[in-house]
Amino acid sequence: MILVFVETDAHGATETSQETLTVARDLASRRGDDPVHAVVVGPDPDLAAVADQLGALGVETVHHAEGNQVAEYAAAAWAATVVDVARSLSADVVAAAGSPRGSEIMAHVATRMDAVMAANVVAIDTVTVDRGEPLVVTRQVMGGSAFEEMRVASSPAVLTVAGHATEIRTIDAPSPPSVHAFEPTVSGTDLRARVVRTEQVERDDSAALAGARVVVGGGRGVGSADGFSDLLELTQLLGGALGVTRVVTSLGWRPHHEQVGQTGSRIAPDVYIACGISGAIQHWAGCQSAKTIIAINADPDAPMVTKAHYAVIGDLHEIVPAINDELRRRRTGAENSTSIT
């Protein structure tokens, strides 16, 4: 039995939770159709739609914990709820996305269940747990520049699944899962660290970054805070988001929430345009899941250029304005041809 903690947002299960379910479903099939259950904690206005979505990913039952005690996020309380479900099902694998929340909850779950936790798993190499042969997984380490083969010698095995390392796959002939809603009882100790208030950020650029179809990236090669004006214009023309390297935020040119990389956002846009970015391993860890990577760089031997799908060599301060002009020219051309027809 595999239990997956699923995070939801306004669009249903998050992308990384869906990826986690894909990994769980794959393991379940290899074990001979082991059931996969999901647990959702906290209020969700549209759980029926989430359940349909989870059914398409092979989930048999959705456990939904709701009520006052889990209405606000408290990792220990939410984890206690996941542990209760895991124990009642005798789950031998408990997994979540390797997101900040998924990682925090799984750390609590592993500690509470005296279990081993493997973070940022990209593949499950063996299928048995605690029947003389522990689960062996491959996980990202060193910010994604190396992998570790790890033996998870406990039952349950607690895993987080690395974001954007798996393509979401729905199953053939899905059936709607049964939904089991319940109100958990949580101890006061587990509510010692809970959200007491939230503060809205005016620009939610990090969320925009995570979901953008196009990200324009800027690195040290941009040269200054002012140097970002052309990149911001390109971002606007493409309806995308701006992402930057750690050097850029350290130099104070752009705010930290725009940082892409090992200690920033991990992105998976359709297109990533990396301008003046050398391609240090920490940055690559955050952008490597982009479907198409275009590098603009003065150095043809920069790692970002050699790893990219496409590259333009030269001064980004000449090239980016030329791209902006070309985009405007084509847009005007399209509008003119529309008005003629």
Next chain:
Amino acid sequence: MADVLVCIKRVPEISGQVALSDDEQSVDARHVGFTVSAHDACAVELATQVAGATGGNATVLTVGQEDATPQLRDALAVGCARAIRVDAPTETYGPADVAAAISQVVRTNETEGSTYDLILLGNDAADTGDFQVGVRLAYALDRPVVTGIKMVTVADGVVVAQGDGPNAIEVFELSLPAVVAVMEGGVEPRYPSVPGRMKAKRATIETVEAGVRPVGSGRVRLKLPPEKPSLVEILGAGEAAAPALVDVLVKAGVVPG
């Protein structure tokens, strides 16, 4: 007054290709420098800020071998008052072992009559990325814990911790003593002053033995991603390549054709 313990980890400084040792158990240390992760550096900064603001002391701790001394001295140079190294063979230690070793030091400190009101750690180590030492430590000490925090302030026996939630900034208020795992981005680590460096150079690093029977990390081996030949298509040089680049955007479906 809040006494703060900040826990750091010596990690390889990797910017390019990683090379592994022959036994595939570690990074080949011959050609890399060592540092602490960005999260740890921010935890040290917050520790010194909290200690300074409350009139307490910041103590830096690492679980590791003697080669971690430079990282402890770096923390002393930016304002930590004491440094403790828990002597342990790090290669045989997993995250549960590290948490157990730190917990022993905290407990011993308590039996001697003092308490670390706040324990700060980096959210996850730059090398192993285990995401769990802070949580395991908090359970061992029966303290509240929160991870992914960018800013902390302490007043009246409460730590106010802020981090980025999925939709908004989330604020937590934890009664001390507490454990907080810090993420990069809320504070900028300070540079050490020359007097700070001189003082750190002379400071004594306290060493304690780790009395932990390690359960280990479960590592079978490290491996590198397969080397991929470069498949880059050079679209051109300079501004003349702009139309070709826009054609790629059209092909990718992000610009109308």
